[in-house]
Amino acid sequence: xxxxxxxxxxxxxxxxxxxxxxxxxxxxxxxxxxxxxxxxxxxxxxxxxxxxxxxxxxxxxxxxxxxxxxxxxxxxxxxxxxxxxxxxxxxxxxxxxxxxxxxxxxxxxxxxxxxxxxxxxxxxxxxxxxxxxxxxxxxxxxxxxxxxxxxxxxxxxxxxxxxxxxxxxxxxxxxxxxxxxxxxxxxxxxxxxxxxxxxxxxxxxxxxxxxxxxxxxxxxxxxxxxxxxxxxxxxxxxxxxxxxxxxxxxxxxxxxxxxxxxxxxxxxxxxxxxxxxxxxxxxxxxxxxxxxxxxxxxxxxxxxxxxxxxxxxxxxxxxxxxxxxxxxxxxxxxxxxxxxxxxxxxxxxxxxxxxxxxxxxxxxxxxxxxxxxxxxxxxxxxxxxxxxxxxxxxxxxxxxxxxxxxxxxxxxxxxxxxxxxxxxxxxxxxxxxxxxxxxxxxxxxxxxxxxxxxxx
Ligand code: PFF
Ligand code: NA
Numbered sequence: 001x002x003x004x005x006x007x008x009x010x011x012x013x014x015x016x017x018x019x020x021x022x023x024x025x026x027x028x029x030x031x032x033x034x035x036x037x038x039x040x041x042x043x044x045x046x047x048x049x050x051x052x053x054x055x056x057x058x059x060x061x062x063x064x065x066x067x068x069x070x071x072x073x074x075x076x077x078x079x080x081x082x083x084x085x086x087x088x089x090x091x092x093x094x095x096x097x098x099x100x101x102x103x104x105x106x107x108x109x110x111x112x113x114x115x116x117x118x119x120x121x122x123x124x125x126x127x128x129x130x131x132x133x134x135x136x137x138x139x140x141x142x143x144x145x146x147x148x149x150x151x152x153x154x155x156x157x158x159x160x161x162x163x164x165x166x167x168x169x170x171x172x173x174x175x176x177x178x179x180x181x182x183x184x185x186x187x188x189x190x191x192x193x194x195x196x197x198x199x200x201x202x203x204x205x206x207x208x209x210x211x212x213x214x215x216x217x218x219x220x221x222x223x224x225x226x227x228x229x230x231x232x233x234x235x236x237x238x239x240x241x242x243x244x245x246x247x248x249x250x251x252x253x254x255x256x257x258x259x260x261x262x263x264x265x266x267x268x269x270x271x272x273x274x275x276x277x278x279x280x281x282x283x284x285x286x287x288x289x290x291x292x293x294x295x296x297x298x299x300x301x302x303x304x305x306x307x308x309x310x311x312x313x314x315x316x317x318x319x320x321x322x323x324x325x326x327x328x329x330x331x332x333x334x335x336x337x338x339x340x341x342x343x344x345x346x347x348x349x350x351x352x353x354x355x356x357x358x359x360x361x362x363x364x365x366x367x368x369x370x371x372x373x374x375x376x377x378x379x380x381x382x383x384x385x386x387x388x389x390x391x392x393x394x395x396x397x398x399x400x401x402x403x404x405x406x407x408x409x410x411x412x413x414x415x416x417x418x419x420x421x422x423x424x425x426x427x428x429x430x431x432x433x434x435x436x437x438x439x440x441x442x443x444x445x446x447x448x449x450x451x452x453x454x455x456x
Contacts, residue, residue: 103242
């Protein structure tokens with residue numbers, strides 16, 4: 001009916017189903033899979049944590065991913081306008097467009113620290129390639145990471161490089177930028193991951209890793225571990241940040257949202273599990289700690305790479321892979337803001353990229369400084385980086401996801417959502433059931449326990 005629902009120009013659409021799947025998998029597979037997943041799984045005891053994580057992906061993550069993609073596909077615009085026109089279509093309050101605003105802001109803030117961590121990955125490529133770790137003792141490798149964090153200027157340099165690479169791709173638009181990059185980079189990423197798993201298998205400790213990851217020991221899993229698994233399931237699928245909404249808006253009407261979303265979730269899960277299978281055998285082979293925390297891949301792994309045959313080559317490959325994963329997610333984090341600036345403010349893509357990029361860059365300084373000169377600027381005992389991460393991963397993403405779920409479940413008309421999801425089938429009924437009841441209840445329980453109203 002309204003012009004907003006009429007679709008985008010071909011240049012602003014994915015040309016094939018698989019391009020959307022690869023771009024959305026690019027958004028999903030990122031630092032969350034390769035940096036965060038192995039260390040949080042390690043810290044929370046392995047198998048049981050991973051089982052809960054997989055259940056969260058299947059029962060909550062997939063329906064929420066479908067809901068977010070659905071809003072974008074139906075709205076055919078940036079998150080703010082899409083929410084506004086769908087609210088209008090459903091006869092609901094225009095205030096729902098604030099959910100789109102929340103998504104744009106969340107993605108923007110998240111990118112401001114994402115580029116910093118991605119910068120570490122980029123910095124470790126030349127460092128590893130130069131054979132730095134082969135001549136170092138383990139404590140020195142730990143010190144190297146610490147001293148890397150101590151120097152603001154190189155950190156700013158690396159995160160600026162990440163941002164420039166991101167803008168260079170995103171500035172080219174959907175077909176020429178996002179789609180081409182995803183079609184090239186995602187197959188490479190999975191190839192590198194498989195090579196690294198094969199390499200890890202040569203250490204002879206593959207069985208230990210499989211045991212650690214897939215033999216659940218529920219005594220090792222605490223209530224807070226369950227919450228971490230849940231929060232990570234949302235983070236890893238990029239739910240609630242507007243990224244999947246904007247990518248969904250570039251999807252043409254005849255493509256199945258259910259099938260593509262499931263495929264994206266499968267690829268994201270595969271990437272996390274493969275990263276675990278690439279990392280843990282190496283960790284066990286060298287008698288290192290799987291619960292090594294955020295330093296797991298920047299300290300523990302380099303220690304092992306320094307001693308392993310061909311460690312320089314495969315270590316370099318590892319950090320290239322990590323950088324690629326981080327970059328394809330970074331594209332998706334700024335795209336909602338770019339689309340909003342171009343569609344709503346009438347800017348050119350180039351101008352929007354420069355403006356958005358400058359904002360991110362300024363904000364990223366806060367994260368950079370929180371590791372060195374600003375380490376003492378704390379809020380409730382958290383540095384700027386920790387506070388931002390907590391605010392975004394703990395509150396903004398789940399809140400955004402909750403509101404999107406509620407919107408598709410209770411505000412949009414079931415006829416409309418059924419139409420977008422390919423008809424009123426058993427699968428559709430299951431989706432509706434999960435998104436109406438299970439998703440809101442579980443997220444509300446997390447919020448209540450986070451503010452201390454209930455104990456788990
Ligand atoms: N899913 C990404 C990761 O696992 O690293 C992070 C992310 C990207 C979260 C985009 C949210 C988002 F909108
Ligand atoms: Na992910």
